[in-house]
């Protein structure tokens with residue numbers, strides 16, 4: 001079965017009793033047991049819920065995996081993975097990652113004596129150079145946020161596996177429609193379902209997806225022990241979103257390519273970060289490991305830092321908002337918004353300029369999107 005068919009059919013059997021073609025929102029906390037201690041399958045919704053299970057059964061095969069667990073947020077999913085490590089363990093992480101992931105690593109888990117080294121994994125030597133005797137986890141995000149750096153997943157996994165590391169890829173920007181990290185050897189995929197999978201800016205959620213039964217059992221234990229599973233309504237909305245993922249991604253990518261090409265030739269634009277442009281340093285790797293190049297891009301206008309802050313508030317169709325991956329186009333100023341929790345000196349080191357502007361290109365008509373950016377750049 002191909003992706004677009006799987007997205008609609010996998011784990012989506014019509015209800016056996018009623019014929020309902022869509023899995024209902026099972027808004028129940030507890031379940032009647034025929035005999036004490038012998039539930040029919042579900043016992044308590046912190047542990048498991050039929051709507052949540054339907055989403056997990058739908059999502060796992062999309063990443064070519066056996067197991068998926070869904071959470072109340074992407075960061076709850078990140079937290080769940082980190083919970084399986086212990087004081088004294090060391091993590092090698094990509095430096096250019098989602099700001100909230102960076103905050104969780106450095107301001108929560110570092111307090112529990114889990115140690116982090118942040119490297120630019122696009123140079124593979126940086127990964128091998130950071131691995132120590134106590135390294136347990138390699139954390140990758142590709143394409144990265146907000147600089148759209150592309151890491152060679154297969155090559156990075158090979159390095160991690162030599163040292164028996166668990167390799168996690170945050171696949172939020174690409175979605176399983178564009179990139180399948182488990183097929184490239186990664187152990188675990190992380191998704192913020194808030195983004196493209198939900199697709200409509202109406203839920204916050206996350207997922208942890210793997211083929212490794214032992215890891216899955218550990219993750220499931222922590223999810224129940226901590227109580228971070230996604231709510232039935234949120235799962236219902238993600239299931240609805242996934243049904244149009246393939247269609248949406250095609251339009252997202254088409255629009256983003258047009259916007260990137262427009263910005264690249266514009267005289268008021270200094271630099272465009274989009275892996276679909278042949279001049280992007282990760283273009284060849286992206287071509288190899290992705291079906292298309294996604295719909296996230298960043299750019300630096302030729303203006304002062306202060307002017308850039310005014311520009312992002314001047315678009316009419318792109319809405320100034322955090323988050324990404326929804327049908328509606330969004331514009332964001334990473335240094336003051338999504339990446340404000342990354343200290344200024346660290347931002348500078350990573351290469352996040354104070355006038356960087358990030359776009360999440362939606363599925364509107366691309367002519368309107370380009371016209372909106374044109375009137376924005378005319379203000380410089």
Ligand SMILES: *Cc1c(COP(=O)(O)O)cnc(C)c1O
Pocket residue numbers: 073074075076098100101141145170172173192193194195204205206324
């Ligand atoms: C949004 C995001 C997260 C965190 O997900 P939430 O649902 O906001 O908790 C993690 N990684 C990436 C790449 C993201 O874009």
